[in-house]
Amino acid sequence: MTFVILDLEWNGAYSRRLKGFMNEIIEYGAVKADEEFRILDTFEALIRPQVGKKISGKISTLTSITNADLAGGPQFLQVSGRFRRWAGDAVVMTWGTSDIHALIENFRYFCGSRRIPFLKRYVDLQAYCERRLGCDGKQQIGLSTAAQLLGIDEDGFDHHRALDDSLLSLRCLQRLYSRKELLPFLQDAVCEEFYNRMEFRTVPICDLNHPLIRPGDLAFRCDLCGRRARRTGAWQLRNKSFRAPFFCRRCGHRFYGRVQFKLKYEGMTVKKKILPFEEPPEQKRPAPAAVPEESG
Numbered sequence: 001m002t003f004v005i006l007d008l009e010w011n012g013a014y015s016r017r018l019k020g021f022m023n024e025i026i027e028y029g030a031v032k033a034d035e036e037f038r039i040l041d042t043f044e045a046l047i048r049p050q051v052g053k054k055i056s057g058k059i060s061t062l063t064s065i066t067n068a069d070l071a072g073g074p075q076f077l078q079v080s081g082r083f084r085r086w087a088g089d090a091v092v093m094t095w096g097t098s099d100i101h102a103l104i105e106n107f108r109y110f111c112g113s114r115r116i117p118f119l120k121r122y123v124d125l126q127a128y129c130e131r132r133l134g135c136d137g138k139q140q141i142g143l144s145t146a147a148q149l150l151g152i153d154e155d156g157f158d159h160h161r162a163l164d165d166s167l168l169s170l171r172c173l174q175r176l177y178s179r180k181e182l183l184p185f186l187q188d189a190v191c192e193e194f195y196n197r198m199e200f201r202t203v204p205i206c207d208l209n210h211p212l213i214r215p216g217d218l219a220f221r222c223d224l225c226g227r228r229a230r231r232t233g234a235w236q237l238r239n240k241s242f243r244a245p246f247f248c249r250r251c252g253h254r255f256y257g258r259v260q261f262k263l264k265y266e267g268m269t270v271k272k273k274i275l276p277f278e279e280p281p282e283q284k285r286p287a288p289a290a291v292p293e294e295s296g
Helices: 057-063 076-087 098-111 125-132 143-149 162-176 179-185 192-199
Strands: 003-015 020-033 039-046 091-094 121-124 236-238 241-247 254-264 267-276
Touching: 003 057, 003 098, 003 162, 020 076, 020 098, 020 162, 039 076, 039 162, 076 098, 091 098, 091 125, 098 192, 121 125, 121 179, 125 143, 125 162, 125 179, 143 162
Parallel strands: 003 091, 091 121
Antiparallel strands: 003 020, 020 039, 236 241, 241 254, 254 267
């Protein structure tokens, strides 16, 4: 089994056909490794854009790629064909799924199909490394942060260039590799479900009458004695989560219960949290009006 760690750079480009912006890929960078994650080969190619004729100043500053670098180069489908032959049947890995989303977007635009021809088996390397680092999953870890946590010296790596980012990703994987731990992250990327899952966008649920919300989802137990608490006020929607005051009749503890609902591909997720109770501020009485002095 061989592995290919792929990284992409792209430019936000306005498409008249789409009547909106898209992420047009301008660079492929990848490293191929064997089962022991020893480097076998590397792949690097710039892509001449077809949708956006000029790179935005922000992307040029971030990547150091200029319009002159891309002028006269091969186009997206040419580079993708070269990469497909180079990668073969290797397992493709990317740091997070944003590169996969960009590939789907570009293949749909240039080929009319969301299928990625060289993608047969796939691993989200970011999700795998987060699991191995013991992260709680509430916040994603960037590549540079992961390298720092693993004590990897980043000197010599040109951040936001595709090949260097793929090589740094490989260094992180080398530190955290376990065949047993990696297997559950290996996905079949040929089936239709893979693309449905990739293109599904998580949606917060902001309506308490949603049919997936059950009464038990809105119940809270006291964090001091464990007894079910009674809600003493109305639910309020704040930052796409619901919050209400609760009171425990057993121990007299007051607290706020916060619950957040998200609709994901696998179904709805419910996250609850208990917050300290805040006494409402006392209303200040208005100061008495001054009595004008009588003129003598």
